Amino acid sequence: MLKPEPLQSNPPVARKKISDPVPVQILLIGLTLLFFIGFVFLPLGLVFSQAFQKGWEFYLEAIKEPYTIEAVKLTLTTVAIVVPLNAFFGVSAAWAITKFSFPGKAALKTLLDLPFAVSPVIAGLIFVLLLGSRTPFGSWLGEQGIKIIFSTPGIVIATLFVTFPFVARELIPLMEAQGRDEEEAALTLGARGWQIFGKITLPNIRWGLLYGMILCSARAIGEFGAVSVVSGHIRGQTNTIPLHVEILYSEYNFTASFAVASLLVFLALTTVIVKAVMENRFQKNSSQH
Amino acid sequence: MAIFQKKRRNILPGFGLSMGYTVFYLSAVVIVPLSMIFFNAIPMGWEPFLSAVTAPRVxxxxKLSFSTAFFAALFDAVAGLLTAWVLVRYRxxxxxxxxxxxxxxxxxxTAVAGICFATLYSPIGWLGDITTKWNIEVINSPTGIVIALIFIGFPFVVRTLQPVLEELExxxxxxxxxxxxxxMQTFRKILLPHLFPALLTGSTLAFARGIGEYxxxxxxxxxxxxxxxxxxxxIMSKLDQYDYNGASAVALVLLVISFSMILLLNAVQEWQQNEYR
Known part of the structure; x- marks a missing residue:
């Protein structure tokens, strides 16, 4: 079961690697497992046990229910708008930050991470303060017949804020490590700006970009606090998947609530697996260099 | 080589375009909306601001948010160190x-995590059974909040510790x-001091996240x-009553505290790095 570090891996000098005694290892692994059982396995297991409590048919019914379908549609619409916008911004910011030297770079990088330090509720609040019907700008928009807060655009904008740093954050370290030599070589060979980007930079960053977009989508689908502030909580209209889970739960419709939640658990598990696979890939790539 | 790099000029195209768009988008999506907190809290004047943020309920x-986030971060520091150690050192x-x-x-x-823990510790839940037997209050109590925040903050500690542990010679x-x-002596006198900056960073991130978690x-x-x-x-309930100024005041205090914590952390890290050189 437990394999101590193989000694053969360090020939030719038989070097004894210092490690903890096996009983200590077993104890510490056991404690870690206990923590994971309480905080990861039981909660995730609970979702499925509750979701399937009334059998497959009820499960499918809860998911096929029109309000659930509407919630899924709204969430997917939000993702379809938010992810490309933030991905485009991420690439642009990473290009500016990693391909040029300029004063204030560190400050700009800190500012990009700002949304991570803001409570989701505050992320919703700021858009109510900016665009709500009781504010000057919001009431002007209302006169033009545009409603943002308590309607779909508000959900999109709040999600845009919350998922703002994901792509940039993935790309900046990657592009910093890659440097600018390849692009500069292309330039001296006469390539134009967009050619350099399309043929050199984009192929180099495609996995990082994809990964950033996956993280961005996962958060956009799952965001609760910010969206909860700006959504009108109208079923079939301004309800995203997490908000739908909340409504079902507060109506004591636990089985349906957990059935819808199980969709989000699948999503989380997929994200985690993709992340592990991608990281493996990155590590192999970087060790080849 | 280093000298060459310092003299290196920006020869690639697209600086104006990419920088311009970056600053524009950053301002439109983040800076301008965030500044609304100040514009709503500052015109209140000092007295009403103070009375809004020192109301007994606020x-x-x-007190509850800070203390629960603190205890959760403390627990995460221990559990995170244990997990990172086991994952890096053992096979x-x-x-x-x-x-x-x-x-x-x-x-x-987060909403899924929320309903999971609430159900898990409810009197008929898998763990609620045990806690009621031992007379531990979890549901509707600060203990429950700490449990949820432990879950939320845990990866921050593990993911900041792992690379440091891996690179330890x-x-x-x-x-x-x-x-x-x-x-044990090696661990206490050598490893722990070496890991401490990362441990502090991870748990501060967990703490900051815990304060704002909803x-x-x-x-x-x-x-x-x-x-x-x-x-x-x-903040949410003030918003429901259309008390925009009050909500902004409560939010401003939270924002200032989490921003200054992150700035402080950056300063500590910089100081640490200089110390090692």
């Missing part, structure tokens, strides 16, 4: 799975061993006034 919510079946699952709190929507421990130190907490907290109302919930 003060109680601050056992299922290690890769555990390693991947560390990110679950990042990937799982075995020579350090070997020399300690040769000089006659026991394993979705995973409100289900288990029960939201009883003066008892289990967290600060973000106070």
């Amino acid at each position: 003060l109680a919510s601050y 056992f079946p299922g290690r890769a799975v555990l390693d991947a699952l560390v990110d679950i709190p990042f990937a799982l929507p 075995p020579e350090i421990e070997e020399s300690a061993h040769c000089l006659g130190a026991t394993r 979705g995973s907490v409100i289900f288990i907290a029960g939201n009883l006034p003066m008892k289990t109302e967290i600060a973000p919930l106070m």
Whole structure:
């Protein structure tokens, strides 16, 4: 079961690697497992046990229910708008930050991470303060017949804020490590700006970009606090998947609530697996260099 | 080489375009909306601002948010160190799975985590059974909030510790061993001080995240006034009453505290790095 570090891996000098005694290892692994059982396995297991409590048919019914379908549609619409916008911004910011030297770079990088330090509720609040019907700008928009807060655009904008740093954050370290030599070589060979980007930079960053977009989508689908502030909580209209889970739960419709939640658990598990696979890939790539 | 790099000029195209768009988008999506907090809180004047943020219910919510986030971060420091150590140092079946699952709190929507813990510790839940037997109050109590926040903050500690542990040179421990130190002494006097900056960073991130956390907490907290109302919930209820200034005032205090904590952390890290050089 437990394999101590193989000694053969360090020939030719038989070097004894210092490690903890096996009983200590077993104890510490056991404690870690206990923590994971309480905080990861039981909660995730609970979702499925509750979701399937009334059998497959009820499960499918809860998911096929029109309000659930509407919630899924709204969430997917939000993702379809938010992810490309933030991905485009991420690439642009990473290009500016990693391909040029300029004063204030560190400050700009800190500012990009700002949304991570803001409570989701505050992320919703700021858009109510900016665009709500009781504010000057919001009431002007209302006169033009545009409603943002308590309607779909508000959900999109709040999600845009919350998922703002994901792509940039993935790309900046990657592009910093890659440097600018390849692009500069292309330039001296006469390539134009967009050619350099399309043929050199984009192929180099495609996995990082994809990964950033996956993280961005996962958060956009799952965001609760910010969206909860700006959504009108109208079923079939301004309800995203997490908000739908909340409504079902507060109506004591636990089985349906957990059935819808199980969709989000699948999503989380997929994200985690993709992340592990991608990281493996990155590590192999970087060790080849 | 270093000299050349310093003299290197920006020859690639697209600086104006990419920088311009970056600054524009950053301002439109983040800076301008965030500044609304100041524009709503500052015209209130000092007295009303102070009375809004020192109202007993608001003060109680601050106290609750900070204390629960603190205890959760403390627990995360221990559990995170243990997990990172086990994942980096030991080889056992299922290690890769555990390693991947560390990110679950990042990937799982907070509302789902919220209903999971609320159901798990409800009197008929799998763990609620045990806690009621031992007379531990979890549901509708600060303990429940701490449990939710432990879950949310845990990956911050593990993911900041892992790279540091991986890069630790075995020579350090070997020399300690040769000089006659026991394993425990090596851990306490050599490894722990070395890991401390990362441990502090990870738990501060967990703490900062815990102060603002909403979705995973409100289900288990029960939201009883003066008892289990967290600060973000106070913002929410002020918003429901259209008290925009009051909501901004409560939010401003939270923002200032979390920003200054992160700035302080950056300063500490910079100081640490200079110290090592």
